[in-house]
Amino acid sequence: MDLNYEMNHRAKVLNTQLDDFLNKGSPKILYDAARHLPFAGGKRLRPCMAMVSCESVGGDVKNVIFFAIALELIHNFTLVHDDIMDKSKLRRNMPTVHVKFGEPTAINAGDLLFTKAFEAMHELLIEPHIFKKLEYGLVKCIKDICEGQQMDMDFENRIDVMEEEYLEMIRKKTAVFFRLATEGGAILSDANLDQINALGNYGELLGLAFQIHDDFLDMSSDEDTLGKDIGNDIRNGKKTLIAVRSLNKAEGEYKRSLHDIFGNKFATESDVKKVYDIFQDLNSVEYARQKALYYCEKAKKSLDILDESKAKQILIEIADYSIKREN
């Protein structure tokens, strides 16, 4: 099975509807800003997961499209605002929304994407009580994302972050939203409770693996591959699992170097390289790789109760992909 083909096929279906849904509005500049990031690429991973989750329990993917659109809009809203908060200049190899349109319009465009996500939910042809349940899931997720984002920012000013705190942060910031994608896809297919839970657990565990992998992509790729400012994470003192473990493990010379350089906005290229070497020497990069692998395997395992199907196979391959991808 060709995962790329399966993903692209579903992404295309989604993009057509998303393009239409986000196309009608004025002032033009606001909608241009709101469309900038969603149409600058993106793998549509969360929408695809919702769609395939639905298929894996025998549902009709048509019933899920506008839920998938809501997920993608929320994801993009958080990216637009996060990029302002983090002062990121590049995303998906393009200027970020606030760089292209200015900060005020970018804040507003993020708010609009947030709103449009909730509007998309009303396009779903479902019973009001299902709507209410699913909408509540979305609300809870966004609250978690806000809290997770704040933890992430607060962590930048701390050097004593524990691994448990890190995991709670990425659970809120990333994993619960993946859970919603797969859980929602199942709910919209009239799946039974066991199936909903299995797919939800798969989503959350995959989200953890995905985020841990994401964190060290910045460490192991050049700007072209990733479309992000390289070394940013080190200069900002971003508490990735690699960093958290290294800070907790380091002693002596290593400890002093990390405390000097890590989180230093003015760190040079060679400083960044030095920190990276320490991460390697402490075996933290491999440690994080193993953790990502662990969650990935647990994610796949939770699908055991589902009948075999092409959709189930795609979910398994998405899990593998999430810790192998290079961007």
Place this chain on the structure above:
Amino acid sequence: MDLNYEMNHRAKVLNTQLDDFLNKGSPKILYDAARHLPFAGGKRLRPCMAMVSCESVGGDVKNVIFFAIALELIHNFTLVHDDIMDKSKLRRNMPTVHVKFGEPTAINAGDLLFTKAFEAMHELLIEPHIFKKLEYGLVKCIKDICEGQQMDMDFENRIDVMEEEYLEMIRKKTAVFFRLATEGGAILSDANLDQINALGNYGELLGLAFQIHDDFLDMSSDEDTLGKDIGNDIRNGKKTLIAVRSLNKAEGEYKRSLHDIFGNKFATESDVKKVYDIFQDLNSVEYARQKALYYCEKAKKSLDILDESKAKQILIEIADYSIKREN
């Protein structure tokens, strides 16, 4: 009847519940930032309007509280983000959220308030189909607010804004939200369609009057009274009704002066005074006052179909107050 007493009484009921609802959460800094503006004062006008609207058609105000909380949270979310967009330093005589907590946390706190509003809706004890209808109203309103805010910002770079465009802007940015408050209060009281429409129209017309009045408060009060940077609107080229009419009316010397000073970030105190004098000479301040009065009267008139009651009387007095208030 003592309007102040009636408003304060209802605001107190609301504040107790709001305090409780916005109190449980971590990280603390995020919730502190989210609570900063809602508890820096505020008249709770929108919540009060929803509550009194409910009472005016015989409803029980208890059923409306969490809808009123949702309205207040959305209102505060828009203020937190608008203050960042407008670079405002003061609000309700206090430092704005981004001044006190920094911009990243302020953006995130605004997003949290947005989310908490939708969470509050789930505290309402109503049928799912009513929930869905009311939640859709909220979504549509926020979309309008985003679009209205963008129009407002875009207008700052234009000198040819027509009065019709101005009215459309304040309708979206302010009036539709007032409509939702009164319409929602009525919907939650099982009011009939005529009552819902009458109260909705009242809200929207009042919103127009309120915003027109708001626009010239900045022109006629000192910083202490209003808690805003004075002259900001003139230096930012803000298209209030007074400004729009003046720019459309001015000729010769006046026109040149307005084009030179209005929207000039570096305008001196005496420049600001000069522009204000031109506004007065062209009779635009009085023109705006008359427009606000016109919408206020129309708002009151739309209540005619309602039975007489204390609540109806409060709504009438709120309308009068909205164009007489000094902050």
